[in-house]
Amino acid sequence: MSGTLVLVRHGQSEWNLKNLFTGWKDPDLTELGVKEATAGGKALAETGIKFDIAFTSALTRAQHTCKLVLDEVGQPDLETIRDEALNERDYGDLAGLNKDDARKKWGEEQVHIWRRSYDVPPPGGESLKDTGARVWPYYMTDILPRVLRGEKVLVAAHGNSLRAMVMVLDRMTKEEILKLNLATGVPMVYTLKADSTVAEKKILGDMSGAH
Numbered sequence: 528m529s530g531t532l533v534l535v536r537h538g539q540s541e542w543n544l545k546n547l548f549t550g551w552k553d554p555d556l557t558e559l560g561v562k563e564a565t566a567g568g569k570a571l572a573e574t575g576i577k578f579d580i581a582f583t584s585a586l587t588r589a590q591h592t593c594k595l596v597l598d599e600v601g602q603p604d605l606e607t608i609r610d611e612a613l614n615e616r617d618y619g620d621l622a623g624l625n626k627d628d629a630r631k632k633w634g635e636e637q638v639h640i641w642r643r644s645y646d647v648p649p650p651g652g653e654s655l656k657d658t659g660a661r662v663w664p665y666y667m668t669d670i671l672p673r674v675l676r677g678e679k680v681l682v683a684a685h686g687n688s689l690r691a692m693v694m695v696l697d698r699m700t701k702e703e704i705l706k707l708n709l710a711t712g713v714p715m716v717y718t719l720k721a722d723s724t725v726a727e728k729k730i731l732g733d734m735s736g737a738h
């Protein structure tokens with residue numbers, strides 16, 4: 528029996544708009560972010576999906592996105608599990624700094640390595656590998672068993688906690704993950720096989736503008 532796993536990155540946050548490293552800081556969605564999350568929810572509603580459970584992080588922007596998606600699919604009261612295992616990567620000393628100022632200070636390449644590499648952490652923060660070290664066990668113990676039982680599971684989380692999940696689901700290498708950016712509010716719909724590999728992946732929207 529194959530289940531469905533839907534991953535959605537939160538809509539634009541106040542700090543995305545201000546171009547600040549965010550990590551575990553807790554800004555809410557902007558007006559555009561609300562629109563993006565709502566559009567993602569509408570796209571899911573058009574597929575007719577009804578979820579059995581939702582997961583989100585301990586951070587407001589992901590929880591708000593989760594709520595907006597559930598409203599759109601007509602399940603505003605669905606059981607939702609919040610866990611900091613799904614939080615954004617901890618950006619350490621960079622949290623709150625402007626991304627362009629950081630590029631001026633440390634150079635374009637270094638900042639890109641901190642933002643997108645697999646195993647180079649930003650100062651005082653988590654690499655994608657470190658983020659994966661909390662995301663992957665949580666996925667294995669709390670999320671995947673439900674999908675394998677045939678449930679339809681929504682996960683509303685963050686650019687990097689979701690990149691960690693996508694890296695495993697799409698069997699990406701350390702080199703490939705460098706180039707992966709997830710668009711805000713665009714649902715990725717995975718159908719999994721009984722052996723937990725991917726039978727089908729559909730992207731309900733446009734990932735091309737993601738950065």
Ligand SMILES: O=C(O)[C@@H](CO)OP(=O)(O)O
Nearest residue numbers: 547548549550615642686
């Ligand atoms: O600031 C952050 O926490 C993340 C997500 O917005 O940024 P980045 O794109 O650098 O991973």
